[in-house]
Amino acid sequence: MACDGERSYGYDDYKEAADWLLDHIDQKPRIAIICGSGLGPLANTLEEQTVFPYEDIPHFPRSTVSGHAGRLVFGRLSGKACVCMQGRFHFYEGHSSSTVTFPIRVFFLLGVEILIVTNAAGGLNDKYNVGDIMFIKDHISMPGLAGQNPLRGPNDERFGVRFPCVSDAYDKDLRNLALKCAEDLGYLDFIREGVYCMVGGPSYETIAECCMLKALGADAVGMSTVAEVLVARHCGLRVFGLSLVTNKVVVSYESQERANHEEVLQTSLLRARALQELVTHLVGRMA
Numbered sequence: 001m002a003c004d005g006e007r008s009y010g011y012d013d014y015k016e017a018a019d020w021l022l023d024h025i026d027q028k029p030r031i032a033i034i035c036g037s038g039l040g041p042l043a044n045t046l047e048e049q050t051v052f053p054y055e056d057i058p059h060f061p062r063s064t065v066s067g068h069a070g071r072l073v074f075g076r077l078s079g080k081a082c083v084c085m086q087g088r089f090h091f092y093e094g095h096s097s098s099t100v101t102f103p104i105r106v107f108f109l110l111g112v113e114i115l116i117v118t119n120a121a122g123g124l125n126d127k128y129n130v131g132d133i134m135f136i137k138d139h140i141s142m143p144g145l146a147g148q149n150p151l152r153g154p155n156d157e158r159f160g161v162r163f164p165c166v167s168d169a170y171d172k173d174l175r176n177l178a179l180k181c182a183e184d185l186g187y188l189d190f191i192r193e194g195v196y197c198m199v200g201g202p203s204y205e206t207i208a209e210c211c212m213l214k215a216l217g218a219d220a221v222g223m224s225t226v227a228e229v230l231v232a233r234h235c236g237l238r239v240f241g242l243s244l245v246t247n248k249v250v251v252s253y254e255s256q257e258r259a260n261h262e263e264v265l266q267t268s269l270l271r272a273r274a275l276q277e278l279v280t281h282l283v284g285r286m287a
């Protein structure tokens, strides 16, 4: 697919996609879930599924990354109407920030109120282990700090205000609820709470960059999520985010370890079940 780095969308594009979906589904979802790298199996647990390949939905972008199937799955999780993105979009694929976040505004127009974002990430925090699940309490956006904010450009008040506050981007009540679910499931040994740092990718970090991100206060690093969260908060969605620590970043010049996407997908498989249980319980306990 050609690089669409300059592509932007107007209100009518989001509306057209949302109206097309509303014509094809029985029930409006209140909760949207984005499945990170290798975390797509989460969507398979939905009951009474209706599935749309991205290419069938008007204006919807295409997935190009392995571990991102490229399907929108509607169905029920713990009895609640949900929509799952089995595959997300990244800047490093050549997409504009409008394309990366296109589905979020479509979800908003569908009536979604809560967004659950998941991702695969490299562990920066020394105390983290591969397989840990980090509840995201905050983020650092390296592209955002350099001007690549998805809300850059004319503001459409139908979605939100010009200057949104994001000091509460990750909903504390949802995080506390998720913590209770993790406790009930006996998962507390591998649950963490920390700061996710977004980088542009697609190359993984150099050793010097990892040391810098650690010093800045980041606990995990990845190449997604932040743009989706900013656009979701802009239009008033509540957000719960989690990172699966699929690998530990390399911080020593003596290390023989090398970050690679195969390891990321492998670790996702190992924790797929726990992650599914956690999200299913969380959705079930949402008011």
Ligand SMILES: O=P(O)(O)O[C@H]1O[C@H](CO)[C@@H](O)[C@H]1O
Binding pocket: 035, 036, 037, 038, 065, 088, 090, 118, 119, 120, 121, 201, 222, 223, 224, 225, 260, 261, 264
């Ligand atoms: O953030 P998700 O989509 O889970 O994927 C993460 O894993 C990939 C790198 O292995 C990158 O896409 C990174 O962002």
Ligand SMILES: Nc1nc2[nH]cnc2c(=O)[nH]1
Binding pocket: 120, 121, 122, 123, 199, 201, 203, 204, 205, 221, 222, 223, 246, 247, 248, 249, 259, 264
């Ligand atoms: N940038 C980045 N993204 C990841 N996704 C999964 N692991 C990593 C990592 O180590 N670095």
